[in-house]
Amino acid sequence: MPPKAPDLFKYVTLFDKAFDNEHYRDAIFYAKFALDLYYSDPDYYPTFKLAMFHHNLGNTFSMLDDEHSAISHYLKSLELDRTTSTLDDLATSYFQLKAYGQAIEVFGQAIELSPQNPYYYYRRARASAHANRMDLQVIADCKKAYELRNQNGSNPKSVEKTIIKILNHKSSKQLIDFIVNLPDIVQKTELLQECLDPSSMLGLYFASQSPTQIQRIATILHFLSGPEDPIEKLKMQDTRELKALGFFDNINYSEEMNLEKLLGDSIYKLK
Secondary structure, eight states: OTTTHHHHHHHHHHHHHHHTTOHHHHHHHHHHHHHHHHHTTTEEEOHHHHHHHHHHHHHHHHHTTHHHHHHHHHHHHHHOOHHHHHHHHHHHHHHHHOHHHHHHHHHHHHHOOTOHHHHHHHHHHHHHHHHTTTSHHHHHHHHHHHTTTTTTTHHHHHHHHHHHOOOOOOSSHHHHHHHHHHHHHHHHHHHHHHHHHHTTTHHHHHHHSSSHHHHHHHHHHHHHHHSOOOHHHHHTTTTTHHHHHHTTTTTTTTTSSSSHHOGGGGGGGOO
């Protein structure tokens, strides 16, 4: 044991106690001494311990809302030992700084190391939503998180609520519009069918939305079915059939209402 080991143990212990007592500035003070001792004999002290200390110090700065300093220590930790927990905290710091592109990238790295963890999928989806992205990756991440919600000790209800919150970052109408505008008619039909399936992730989400949106999905699916051109089918549609489908329930309907406005412009982009 090198002669400085007892001092290192002392300062690490003081750091841990200060952090546990939420005295974060004191913890940073002790950390400086501990790091000096760590680096004084890098060949003796295990690399993973130094990596862990940088990670913990990053968490300390994050508690003080100093995300830039936190990121610096997370990156040093990852240079020494690449762990999913450090990647997760690094991505979260990027998210707090609204550096959503970097957060998406780092959550993706965490997924590569731990593909069965639902949290990394919905956190990447959340970052994408805040970056104003609505694409198949967001939907795929939410679906994967939903599929894995019973694993790794995660709380299924908590995961489900988070998924709904992520998708709520965009309006349900915007989500339907995105699906409808997909170029692959088979893909968009399958996704729209999932929206009506209460056992699916998309069905879970739309069950929490206005019944009008569910009726709109059912109507769009109706137009997508059959060999006819959906645009021509729409133009020939009798409003009585729409009433029979229940589309006008909960809508202040009048005969003068424009179908295009009711169904949304995206219905004319079905092809």
